[in-house]
Amino acid sequence: MMHCYLYLSIILFCLGIVGVVARRNVFTVFMSIELMLNAANLAFVTFARVHESMDGHVLAMMVMAVAAAEAALALAVVILLHKHKGKLDTNVFSLLKG
Amino acid sequence: MFADGLFIMFAALAVLGAVGLVLFRHPMNGAMSFVVTLISLAGLYALLSAKLIFALQLIVYAGAIMSLIVFIIMFLNIQPDDLPKEETKLLYVLGGGILVVPIGLFLAKIVKSLPEHSTAIMGGNFGGVKEVGLLLFRDWLIPFEIVSLLLLVSLVGAVILAGKRGITK
Amino acid sequence: MEQSVNYLGLIPLFPLMGAVLIGLLHVFTCKRTALPEKVYGILACIGPVLSFVLALKVFVALKALAPEARFLTHKAFTWFSVGDLHINMGFLADPLSCLMLLFVTFIGSLIHIYSIGYMGGDKNYGKFFAYMNLFLGSMLVLVLGDGPVVMFVGWEGVGLCSYLLISFYSEDRSNVLAGNKAFIVNRVGDLGFVLGMSFLFWGIGANGFDYLSLKANVQHLEPAIALTVCLLLFVGATGKSAQIPLYVWLPDAMAGPTPVSALIHAATMVTAGVYMVARFSFLYAGVELAGTIVAWVGILTALLAAIFGMFQDDIKKVLAYSTVSQLGYMFAGVGVAAYSAGIFHVFTHAFFKALLFLGAGAVIYALHHEQNIWKMGGLKNKMPKTYITMVIGALALAGCPPFSGFFSKDEILYSALATGHFGIWAVGVLVAGMTAYYTFRMIFVVFHGEPRDQHAYEHASEAPNVMTVPLIILAVGALFAGFLNLPGIFGGDQIVSHWLAPSLSEQHPHGNLFVEILAIGASVVAFAIGIKIAYGKFGQGAPEPSFSGFADFAYHKFYVDELYDRIIVQPYKAIGSSIWKVIEPNVTDAPIKGVSRLYMVLGTAFKVFQVGYVRIYALYMVLGLSIMSLLLSQSLN
Numbered sequence: 001m002m003h004c005y006l007y008l009s010i011i012l013f014c015l016g017i018v019g020v021v022a023r024r025n026v027f028t029v030f031m032s033i034e035l036m037l038n039a040a041n042l043a044f045v046t047f048a049r050v051h052e053s054m055d056g057h058v059l060a061m062m063v064m065a066v067a068a069a070e071a072a073l074a075l076a077v078v079i080l081l082h083k084h085k086g087k088l089d090t091n092v093f094s095l096l097k098g
Numbered sequence: 099m100f101a102d103g104l105f106i107m108f109a110a111l112a113v114l115g116a117v118g119l120v121l122f123r124h125p126m127n128g129a130m131s132f133v134v135t136l137i138s139l140a141g142l143y144a145l146l147s148a149k150l151i152f153a154l155q156l157i158v159y160a161g162a163i164m165s166l167i168v169f170i171i172m173f174l175n176i177q178p179d180d181l182p183k184e185e186t187k188l189l190y191v192l193g194g195g196i197l198v199v200p201i202g203l204f205l206a207k208i209v210k211s212l213p214e215h216s217t218a219i220m221g222g223n224f225g226g227v228k229e230v231g232l233l234l235f236r237d238w239l240i241p242f243e244i245v246s247l248l249l250l251v252s253l254v255g256a257v258i259l260a261g262k263r264g265i266t267k
Numbered sequence: 268m269e270q271s272v273n274y275l276g277l278i279p280l281f282p283l284m285g286a287v288l289i290g291l292l293h294v295f296t297c298k299r300t301a302l303p304e305k306v307y308g309i310l311a312c313i314g315p316v317l318s319f320v321l322a323l324k325v326f327v328a329l330k331a332l333a334p335e336a337r338f339l340t341h342k343a344f345t346w347f348s349v350g351d352l353h354i355n356m357g358f359l360a361d362p363l364s365c366l367m368l369l370f371v372t373f374i375g376s377l378i379h380i381y382s383i384g385y386m387g388g389d390k391n392y393g394k395f396f397a398y399m400n401l402f403l404g405s406m407l408v409l410v411l412g413d414g415p416v417v418m419f420v421g422w423e424g425v426g427l428c429s430y431l432l433i434s435f436y437s438e439d440r441s442n443v444l445a446g447n448k449a450f451i452v453n454r455v456g457d458l459g460f461v462l463g464m465s466f467l468f469w470g471i472g473a474n475g476f477d478y479l480s481l482k483a484n485v486q487h488l489e490p491a492i493a494l495t496v497c498l499l500l501f502v503g504a505t506g507k508s509a510q511i512p513l514y515v516w517l518p519d520a521m522a523g524p525t526p527v528s529a530l531i532h533a534a535t536m537v538t539a540g541v542y543m544v545a546r547f548s549f550l551y552a553g554v555e556l557a558g559t560i561v562a563w564v565g566i567l568t569a570l571l572a573a574i575f576g577m578f579q580d581d582i583k584k585v586l587a588y589s590t591v592s593q594l595g596y597m598f599a600g601v602g603v604a605a606y607s608a609g610i611f612h613v614f615t616h617a618f619f620k621a622l623l624f625l626g627a628g629a630v631i632y633a634l635h636h637e638q639n640i641w642k643m644g645g646l647k648n649k650m651p652k653t654y655i656t657m658v659i660g661a662l663a664l665a666g667c668p669p670f671s672g673f674f675s676k677d678e679i680l681y682s683a684l685a686t687g688h689f690g691i692w693a694v695g696v697l698v699a700g701m702t703a704y705y706t707f708r709m710i711f712v713v714f715h716g717e718p719r720d721q722h723a724y725e726h727a728s729e730a731p732n733v734m735t736v737p738l739i740i741l742a743v744g745a746l747f748a749g750f751l752n753l754p755g756i757f758g759g760d761q762i763v764s765h766w767l768a769p770s771l772s773e774q775h776p777h778g779n780l781f782v783e784i785l786a787i788g789a790s791v792v793a794f795a796i797g798i799k800i801a802y803g804k805f806g807q808g809a810p811e812p813s814f815s816g817f818a819d820f821a822y823h824k825f826y827v828d829e830l831y832d833r834i835i836v837q838p839y840k841a842i843g844s845s846i847w848k849v850i851e852p853n854v855t856d857a858p859i860k861g862v863s864r865l866y867m868v869l870g871t872a873f874k875v876f877q878v879g880y881v882r883i884y885a886l887y888m889v890l891g892l893s894i895m896s897l898l899l900s901q902s903l904n
Contacts, residue, residue, distance in 0.1 A: 002217055019116075019119060020882065022190035023190075024182040028120070030167070030250065037136065045142075045151055060154075066245065068163055070252070076255070078170065090882055098879060200897045
């Protein structure tokens with residue numbers, strides 16, 4: 001069964017990548033990143049079960065904490081973006097355009 | 099058998115939710131379908147005998163973080179006009195999908211090379227609050243403290259960033 | 268044989284420290300309240316006077332030694348080492364450098380004291396004294412250096428200071444140009460000096476590169492190399508000591524303040540070339556051809572400068588050309604292997620030329636910086652002290668017995684005659700007459716006759732004591748310095764020549780009495796004729812002459828400056844501008860511009876990828892990841 005869990009983890013991770021690359025909506029991009037984190041969490045927990053050690057659980061908790069921190073900051077940035085540009089488009093950041 | 103059925107159900111729901119997240123135009127719809135993914139993941143954690151993580155996934159992720167996101171989405175009162183016009187969205191999704199395939203295949207190949215292992219439900223206290231807590235506060239104390247610091251910093255940062263006033267459009 | 272004394276290094280150190288101290292004081296105070304002038308004046312005089320005291324001490328120490336062992340050395344530190352070659356910052360005092368030391372520090376001190384008065388009220392008072400001290404310190408390094416390399420340090424130092432001081436009144440562009448000219452012309456000479464030094468090192472430098480080692484090894488030098496070295500070093504000397512063809516900077520150097528002119532002409536700088544040739548006398552003595560060339564260049568310079576001197580109307584330019592002319596004598600002296608005569612002339616010349624310049628400075632000071640002799644006249648009543656001292660200086664310069672210039676000049680002419688250089692002797696006698704003429708032309712025009720500019724005359728007055736006292740001291744020197752080297756015919760025993768003998772490689776010619784009397788007689792007659800013509804023309808006052816024909820040609824200095832400008836400066840400028848306009852844009856810049864254009868094209872091409880959207884960059888990352896994955900999964904099989 002372990003393989004199935006890990007395949008699922010891979011699928012979710014790849015979907016997360018596609019979401020980041022393909023979408024312009026900041027919320028969707030942000031949630032896609034969360035999706036990738038969750039995919040990683042799934043792999044952690046799976047391996048924890050396989051090895052019957054709970055370190056994977058601890059790491060998953062850490063990832064959740066990081067995700068929470070990220071959510072707080074990212075949402076603050078989104079609010080700022082909306083306040084300044086009135087848009088939710090990642091394409092408004094184009095200062096690096098050559 | 100029952101566990102396998104549950105796994106298939108949760109896996110299908112998780113993938114469906116993720117696909118929905120990627121494809122829905124309005125972020126609110128995306129968030130709702132992401133919640134489905136998160137809850138099915140929680141089910142999967144339960145199947146993996148991770149009792150504490152199962153609970154945390156529901157409480158912290160599906161509960162706290164997602165409600166924060168939904169709250170912000172509603173707070174901003176997003177109208178359809180505010181959303182970016184993504185005429186070429188499908189094209190990008192397709193292109194991204196094609197690009198991602200080799201990565202997925204590569205990872206799958208690695209997974210395949212690992213020995214198969216049963217994930218039958220474990221009895222006893224594996225993954226319980228007490229056991230994980232002991233581990234967390236003994237072996238992982240310093241990373242735990244660092245993470246708590248990180249949370250504090252991001253809290254302050256969020257307050258400063260979002261609290262800025264006086265800058266007009 | 269050698270004795271090491273540690274106070275030798277202090278001699279140049281005192282003025283150099285003074286220069287640093289005064290310079291710092293000036294820099295830190297000139298923007299705010301300037302320090303009182305007295306502070307600078309006293310500080311500036313301490314260094315030279317202390318050096319003079321130490322020079323006396325060196326003299327006493329040398330005197331106590333046996334004549335053949337008169338060497339004092341001091342090695343301050345090892346300057347640099349290359350392989351087995353160790354160049355020391357070393358100092359050497361022998362009779363030659365001791366004589367130079369004595370009069371350089373003595374006259375330098377007097378000029379410093381005089382400058383306190385002359386420069387009064389100048390806003391760059393401190394800067395002036397810092398430069399003066401640096402100048403004197405450099406000259407002392409030059410004189411005391413124990414090898415050509417250390418000498419070169421001082422050599423460049425005096426070049427630098429002359430540049431700084433000539434262009435001291437830098438508000439006026441022509442002064443700055445004069446400074447530039449001195450510096451650039453000196454560079455030409457310095458190149459010769461460096462090349463000569465290199466050849467010398469290549470030849471016999473392996474066993475130590477100081478004078479004593481070189482002297483010991485000089486017989487191993489091949490004649491051809493020896494000749495090359497001599498001529499190249501002489502090129503350096505022509506630059507520093509203003510000989511043909513590099514004399515052009517010295518008259519322009521009059522742009523500086525008068526004490527600077529005095530210092531350049533009398534004590535420092537221009538005597539360096541003569542000193543250098545005398546210092547390398549062991550080298551020149553072995554190469555007769557080089558000596559002959561030196562002598563002829565010298566005497567021709569003397570002639571040319573005397574011709575120019577007869578037609579100048581700027582009091583300082585007259586003196587400048589007289590210096591060039593006297594330097595020519597000195598080179599004639601060292602050229603005919605009469606090194607002690609040449610150095611003795613340097614010595615006496617230092618006194619009377621410093622005297623004349625400082626006297627001229629007093630006149631200029633009294634007339635509020637008027638330098639044209641045709642605007643002076645009748646000043647002897649107003650400035651008696653200056654008049655008397657200047658007449659003494661003029662008599663010495665013109666070679667009137669028994670003033671100092673007579674003995675030294677006569678010694679040179681006698682040596683030329685006794686060694687069989689009749690041509691040089693004849694030209695020398697002619698120049699002696701011309702010298703008497705132009706010197707007294709200046710004296711008569713400035714001090715005798717009727718005042719030409721009544722207004723200036725009425726405001727003229729005698730200079731303050733701080734200026735006249737040095738004049739009087741120098742006048743005493745100009746009167747009696749000659750007796751130090753009284754030739755045998757007058758009952759003397761040539762003290763200076765005997766003193767210098769251990770340092771120099773010369774054979775004294777044993778001429779007979781007839782030759783000696785002939786030489787002296789010719790000199791005296793030439794002097795008398797010169798002064799008589801001058802008196803006849805200018806003694807009772809004369810109007811400003813207008814020149815025509817040859818005189819006009821000479822007044823314009825034979826158009827040598829214009830000639831140099833035409834054949835050297837302008838072609839260089841043409842080459843420079845052609846390089847600038849043709850070669851630089853088309854040849855050297857082309858590859859560079861091509862490279863920059865290539866990068867611009869590449870940049871425009873790659874700009875396409877810099878779309879500025881974050882997700883596109885993420886896309887690139889994913890692309891790279893997927894390519895890596897493809898490759899890695901290949902290798903995984």
